[in-house]
Amino acid sequence: MELGWLLWGAAVLLLLHFLTELSPAVNFALRLGWYCVLCVMGSLLAAPACLLLNGGRTVRNMRIIKNVVKTFKYFFGLRFEVKRLENFEVEGPAIIVSNHQSILDMMGLMEVLPDNCVQVAKRELMYTGCVGLIMYLGGVIFINRKSTTSAKMVMTEVAKTMVAENVKVWVYPEGTRNCTGDFLPFKKGAFHLAIQAQVPVIPVVYSSFTTFYNPKTKLFTSGKIKVEVLPPIETKGLTSDDVSDLADRCFHTMRETFFMLSGRPSPSEAKDSS
Ligand SMILES: CCCCCCCC/C=C\CCCCCCCC(=O)SCCNC(=O)CCNC(=O)[C@H](O)C(C)(C)COP(=O)(O)OP(=O)(O)OC[C@H]1O[C@@H](n2cnc3c(N)ncnc32)[C@H](O)[C@@H]1OP(=O)(O)O
Numbered sequence: 478m479e480l481g482w483l484l485w486g487a488a489v490l491l492l493l494h495f496l497t498e499l500s501p502a503v504n505f506a507l508r509l510g511w512y513c514v515l516c517v518m519g520s521l522l523a524a525p526a527c528l529l530l531n532g533g534r535t536v537r538n539m540r541i542i543k544n545v546v547k548t549f550k551y552f553f554g555l556r557f558e559v560k561r562l563e564n565f566e567v568e569g570p571a572i573i574v575s576n577h578q579s580i581l582d583m584m585g586l587m588e589v590l591p592d593n594c595v596q597v598a599k600r601e602l603m604y605t606g607c608v609g610l611i612m613y614l615g616g617v618i619f620i621n622r623k624s625t626t627s628a629k630m631v632m633t634e635v636a637k638t639m640v641a642e643n644v645k646v647w648v649y650p651e652g653t654r655n656c657t658g659d660f661l662p663f664k665k666g667a668f669h670l671a672i673q674a675q676v677p678v679i680p681v682v683y684s685s686f687t688t689f690y691n692p693k694t695k696l697f698t699s700g701k702i703k704v705e706v707l708p709p710i711e712t713k714g715l716t717s718d719d720v721s722d723l724a725d726r727c728f729h730t731m732r733e734t735f736f737m738l739s740g741r742p743s744p745s746e747a748k749d750s751s
């Protein structure tokens with residue numbers, strides 16, 4: 478009886494192996510599916526730990542979540558090479574902004590996440606069952622992207638509480654995933670937030686995933702991701718009139734760094750030399 482089950486198991490594994498060899502689409506779906514399964518299993522493991530150790534929704538749970546998520550990279554052969562982590566060492570709260578390429582970014586985020594830091598996420602993620610629960614327990618701030626007024630109200634409230642409670646806030650200023658090998662224009666919310674709270678902006682840049690991950694061509698192999706934490710940009714004394722300048726400055730420095738880390742000339746340089 479047991480031998481029968483073993484044989485079935487071996488047959489299924491063999492079939493999966495051949496399917497992945499045959500079709501990149503199957504390989505892609507299986508690896509991404511496995512990532513989702515890991516997220517669900519990790520959440521089921523971490524949720525009771527968060528509740529028992531910290532009692533409910535608090536940023537202290539992020540440490541537990543971070544430690545679980547940091548093991549995920551080994552399943553996918555991903556390596557992170559992190560530079561200038563010391564740039565996170567600012568006194569008190571800050572806004573962290575970074576580029577957003579895929580749901581895989583969550584691994585890169587947890588790889589460098591400083592203490593006392595919560596993320597801004599779209600509200601829909603709250604309804605992903607145990608993954609939504611773990612985000613809630615970790616103190617993630619949920620915004621409704623379909624209603625600018627409500628998103629702005631939440632962000633204004635965050636500007637007050639982040640100072641009172643000494644937390645850093647991680648925002649993806651592109652506002653959505655973008656795996657095209659370039660940046661989308663930045664939305665202004667993160668920069669309004671930084672200026673309203675008068676806290677520094679710390680940009681973080683991840684190199685392009687396109688060499689190992691591409692949802693269009695169904696590519697998902699192992700790979701190396703370079704991460705650089707850029708020096709904090711002060712906002713003391715800036716007013717709402719300075720939001721656009723601050724956003725532009727972050728956009729340009731981050732984009733330059735992105736091309737440098739990805740080992741590609743930036744489109745502006747390429748144009749200059751032609
Ligand atoms: C243990 C195992 C566990 C496994 C499981 C894992 C769990 C791990 C736990 C935890 C990790 C969590 C990881 C989560 C990752 C999630 C990522 C996402 O979901 S990314 C999508 C959501 N994030 C954003 O969208 C932010 C960026 N967006 C913005 O900042 C926008 O500006 C926003 C949302 C505030 C509004 O967006 P609009 O598209 O509706 O509108 P606009 O065009 O940007 O703004 C309209 C006008 O309002 C002004 N405005 C914006 N914010 C303002 C403000 N706060 N005050 C005043 N004016 C403001 C703007 O300047 C603009 O005006 P003018 O065009 O410049 O004149």
Ligand SMILES: CCCCCCCCCCCCCC(=O)OC[C@@H](O)COP(=O)(O)O
Pocket residue numbers: 512513516517577579580581582583599602605606608652653654655
């Ligand atoms: C039954 C539900 C199982 C759900 C398993 C989901 C596991 C994935 C958890 C990874 C969290 C990362 C969140 C993320 O990166 O979300 C994408 C949004 O930033 C942007 O959304 P979009 O590009 O605008 O759609």
